[in-house]
Amino acid sequence: MNIVILSKGRANYSTRRLKEEAISRGHEVRILNYARCYVTIERSNPVVRYEGKEVTDVDVVIPRIAASLTKYGSSIVRQFEMQNVFTTASSIAIVRSRDKLRSMQLFAKAGVGIPKTVFAREASDLDDVLDQVGGAPVIIKVARGTHGNGVVLAETRKAAKAVMQAFYVEGVNFLVQEFIAESAGTDIRALVVNGKVVASIQRQSLDDDFRANTHQGGVGKTVKLTDEERKTAQKAAKAMGLAVCGVDMMRSERGPLVLEVNSSASLKTPELVTGRNVAGAILDYIEQNAKGKRRRDRVGA
Numbered sequence: 183m184n185i186v187i188l189s190k191g192r193a194n195y196s197t198r199r200l201k202e203e204a205i206s207r208g209h210e211v212r213i214l215n216y217a218r219c220y221v222t223i224e225r226s227n228p229v230v231r232y233e234g235k236e237v238t239d240v241d242v243v244i245p246r247i248a249a250s251l252t253k254y255g256s257s258i259v260r261q262f263e264m265q266n267v268f269t270t271a272s273s274i275a276i277v278r279s280r281d282k283l284r285s286m287q288l289f290a291k292a293g294v295g296i297p298k299t300v301f302a303r304e305a306s307d308l309d310d311v312l313d314q315v316g317g318a319p320v321i322i323k324v325a326r327g328t329h330g331n332g333v334v335l336a337e338t339r340k341a342a343k344a345v346m347q348a349f350y351v352e353g354v355n356f357l358v359q360e361f362i363a364e365s366a367g368t369d370i371r372a373l374v375v376n377g378k379v380v381a382s383i384q385r386q387s388l389d390d391d392f393r394a395n396t397h398q399g400g401v402g403k404t405v406k407l408t409d410e411e412r413k414t415a416q417k418a419a420k421a422m423g424l425a426v427c428g429v430d431m432m433r434s435e436r437g438p439l440v441l442e443v444n445s446s447a448s449l450k451t452p453e454l455v456t457g458r459n460v461a462g463a464i465l466d467y468i469e470q471n472a473k474g475k476r477r478r479d480r481v482g483a
């Protein structure tokens with residue numbers, strides 16, 4: 183098959199592994215920097231162009247879209263969808279998963295455990311907002327943050343109100359969340375491919391940061407999931423409409439609580455730490471599904 187990896191970094195571990203795995207199975211692979219792709223739109227002729235040429239004969243795209251370029255990157259993916267090209271992540275699911283509020287609403291509806299979350303606009307009833315999530319300490323996070331940036335732990339009611347007021351003034355949408363003290367500084371990432379967990383790691387912050395993101399200096403180690411955790415990861419992936427993704431969860435006294443689902447989860451730590459062939463699992467999924475009928479997105483939000 184002719185596979186296109188949409189990625190800004192051809193030296194990036196995940197991009198390299200996907201390419202290597204695809205080539206070893208006899209596929210043709212092109213890596214296109216989606217930030218430099220452009221599309222021409224006219225009646226019945228959806229075209230993607232790159233370096234002055236039309237991109238043709240594509241069977242599969244593997245989007246690796248950075249959070250900072252969600253809108254542009256997903257529109258390139260959408261253009262391939264307009265050509266009926268198979269994608270490992272639909273444009274609509276990428277956009278959906280990048281919105282923390284929308285994700286929380288969908289997880290809750292699907293019966294996935296989440297930290298109790300409040301979304302509010304006016305600064306009228308900050309005390310009730312805080313009471314709803316059990317009072318301070320609370321987590322306040324901007325609706326579109328990534329890599330742990332924009333996630334704040336407010337230790338006191340006073341600090342929480344100050345942070346919320348600052349966000350209101352700046353017009354930033356944010357969520358207020360119950361602080362899961364039991365697992366502060368650690369979280370679990372489960373990589374789900376085609377409805378199955380193929381690798382899982384536990385991430386631990388190195389200093390006393392409550393955020394476990396490896397971008398904040400956290401480290402990963404292999405972890406065995408409970409049945410409940412595995413089912414939760416599968417359910418969360420399904421709720422987002424993503425066949426390939428990384429599900430972030432925290433262990434709590436009332437079971438696993440999902441924080442977010444990443445449509446372009448890194449393969450690096452999960453592969454290196456667990457020894458699992460995640461890229462191989464993604465290629466298996468492609469080989470089994472790319473030729474069949476396109477699955478429609480059924481999430482509905």
Ligand SMILES: Nc1ncnc2c1ncn2[C@@H]1O[C@H](COP(=O)(O)OP(=O)(O)O)[C@@H](O)[C@H]1O
Nearest residue numbers: 297321327328329330331360361362369393394
């Ligand atoms: N409700 C919470 N309680 C305790 N820790 C949290 C909570 N929400 C997030 N964290 C910590 O902060 C990190 C980043 O939060 P997350 O929602 O995943 O945002 P990002 O998209 O920036 O990674 C998590 O990996 C976790 O370690």
Ligand SMILES: [Mg+2]
Nearest residue numbers: 329330430442
């Ligand atoms: Mg995260």
